[in-house]
Amino acid sequence: MAWHRKILRVNLTQGTCTAEPLNMEWAQQYLGQRGLATKYFCEEVDPKVDPLSPENKLIYATGPLTGTMASTGGRYSVVTKGALTGAIACSNSGGYFGAELRFAGWDMIIFEGRSPQPVYLHIEDDKAELLPAENFIWGKSVWDTEALIKQRHQDPLMRVSCIGKAGENGVLFAAIVNDLHRAAGRSGVGAVMGSKNLKAVAVRGTKGVGNIHDPKAFFAAVNAAKKVLHDNPVTGQGLPKYGTQVLMNVINEIGASPTRNHRDVQFEGASKISAEAMHEKRPTDGKTHLVTNQACFGCTIACGRISRIDETHFSVRTSPQYWGANGGLEYEAAWAFGNANGVDDLEALQFCNLLCNEHGIDPISMGATVGAVMELYEIGALSKEEIGFEAPFGSAEALIKLVKMTAEGEGFGKIVGLGSKRLTEKYGHPELSMSVKGQEFPAYDGRALQGMGLEYATSNRGACHLRGYMVASEVLGIPYKTDPQATEGKPELLKAFQDATAVVDSSGLCVFTTFAWGLPDIQAQIQAACEGDWSLEKLNLVGERIWNLEREFNLKAGFTAKDDTLPPRLLKEGCKTGPQKGAVSRIDIMMPKYYEVRGWDANGVPTPETRARLGL
């Protein structure tokens, strides 16, 4: 049965914590985590609510495999209406927190209302209580919050998920961070948490996860799947050694690396900030930037980076708190601070990464918004006086200042904290926001990779690479290679990717496993762990159902087919260099076909037949 069948409802307005049985009918339709939380959310929240109002809710959700021995089975998701986007938000995080929540006996936490004073939720197995955060952790960094909570409760084994100053200060792309540097990063879930005066969730669980439906079959499936990860060159060798940063040079060479706010598609400094560079000895201290790799809970891939910043770098020379080994650059953060701004100073990028972890900020939207600032500055739409200093592309100093100001909510940082869409609108150039549905692009160019362009335009949470990672096919050849510029067949493939990803995100597993695992590898583990029918056919249907449920939420929230698009730059300005030179996005060709394979009408609305087929 895998699920604990128990959820915690926390009414922040009234200060109450109540246990409820999990709706098992919905669990059979939506599995867990992303799917099941979205179902609860859509049933309980008006899609038109202001994301920062008490009427919005915030759901922490685990999957049925979270806290089991299934490789990577430690994930949890935060579902809410996104502060940055106004669309459905679902941000997924690893680390150890999700498993701990399951060990305490809970499948999900639903936060509703708004606390009159800052609070944090303390869970010890069945016991859940709201405790005051004022004069304790409110106003503190993510790192200090975790340390202070462990100290107060005298429990070093506790796991903490919290917001930093950014979430408190209303930075619209604030993240929720657990285990110091693992984050439910995107769409501003941290801003929603802050608006509820909820600082942290601290959990200690000693009950464990024991209700595996068929233990023998489960261990057989888990061990077979672990072997697949081990034997695969990407998950067995590439990711542990180089992390996701292995992509920096690959994506740059193929001409799909958005650079300087998408003006360019190749960055001349890419090799200086790549995975390979992280392995090289620095001339200053003779040490490598990378210290080691690290796993999240249960993960046998271990792609995480642990880095040590150069103590002599200008950013940290007088700040020893940053000197130790700490969460290092993943590909997205390295790109967002590096390529997106034309900055090739590895240590500066790592410092920005540390600031994001320390203060709870999504590094993708942070870096990409700085990219918009720098372009506005270069075209003269933003002056040195307004920003407070010069901010040309390539300036590591300006980048660091802007990240610091955003975290602290100081001066011009308050405007940066609104994200690139609102910022560029304010300065009269909305076309320079490299975003979809208000959320900034990650590290792949939607012109150079046609499938990724379509993926961004149709992603339910705004621009995101993790809803249907077409890079796998268009660059890496997984499960088969497609031409990056081909449009034919992409809508069909994207739908399959999107639906399968929704299943992975609902199971408790990490989407990175799909470099090696196909849905059958995952299916075998779910089927063994959970009661009921979890055939491939059913899982495909569950994935499609989740996708359509999210879509319907967005339509009710006010989004239309017009929002399924890309910024004009990607539709009109061709790639300047590289193998994809001259390419613009052809979502105009692909979108009608995509709607068709989705079973949506010309306005992008699921037809009655589709709704009936999916049981919506």
Added chain:
Amino acid sequence: MLKSLYINPEKCTGCLQCEMACSYEHEGVFNISKSRIKVFDFHHEGRKVPYTCTQCAEAWCLHACPVEAIRLDADTGAKMVYDNICVGCKVCTIACPFGTINYNGDTGKVMKCDLCGGDPACANACPTGAITYVDANWTGLDKMRMWAHKTDTQPRA
């Protein structure tokens, strides 16, 4: 051949597969709070270190036990806690210099590594070879081989 758990922290990624395997083997649940092996995270040094009982030859815990609930398993060399004898006095937890025998509040007994009867679940589950089960008299063999390999005394051609 007597075998022993051998831990190489350099290979540990902190995935906790060992803790889960241990708890499932002994308790029938995935529950790291009931694991007999613990992985410690020295975060700012970038080090993870799995740590468990080394099965001392002259075991302090065994000698300290007033009711002889801790006994040698001659086949594996493990010092075993017999739950039906243990009275939960915790004297062994004080006697152990390494902290690797601990009280389990749910059962009222102490718990420690028992080498799973000679087939340790933690070693089987470890994906990186940070925990292995090797000849107890030659736990240093791999390290010796590594250093031997680095030894270069041959004349160069």
